[in-house]
Amino acid sequence: MPTSIFVNLPTTDLERSKAFYTALGYDINPMFTDDNAACVVLDDNIYFMVVTRDYLGTFTDKQIIDPKTHAQTSISFTRDSRDEVDEMLAKGLAAGGSEPREAQDLGFMYSRDLEDPDGNILGFLFMEPAAAEKGPEAYLAEQGAGASPTSA
Template identity: 40%
Template structure:
């Protein structure tokens, strides 16, 4: 079985968060969803578990961080092109998120932007031309 990741995020409004993640390309997996949680799938390996605050508290004794007041984690997704990076940020903005809470990153071979979901969780979207990156890192003459 391939290794998978399930990112667990506390959300204040489950329906609103589900609509947001659906708008940026995730699909609800009903097998792992109920009225307290929704599994939103980006790929066979990438899943975001949206958990109501009471549900999230079942998994940790620590207080739920306010993602708008501090940053605990930056989540990153790859994209197939520069245009796909811009497209996902535009989708996020159109669905109620905020664009570019951090600066755009443009290094020629790598391009990235970010967005915040309705609860303030920051997602980075990155594209990289791996061949150009490797060529830039290759030693001269060699």
């Protein structure tokens, strides 16, 4: 059986979060959704559990941070093209999300960040297949670019 990944994300408005994630094209699994949490299905093995802050507090003795002011994690998703990255951002912005910084274009990789209405950070990126196969420096060298991806 493959490993499934469940990422718990805090929300102050569960209905708003469900609307946001369905606007991105994801489904909600009603069998694991109630007044405290919603199971957002990203694919067959990856799920977001969007949970109320109070409910998330029952999972840990640690303080639950406010994702509008503190970053605990950033979750990134690959897309098959730059256009698909831009499409995801357009959907998210139309559904109440925000773009906290400008797009990053490193030559071998294009990425944009999207914050959901609670401030949880989602990244969407496209990496040139040759860069993924050979590594960014080899790809950039072939393209005639001398800059290292870490020096950009």
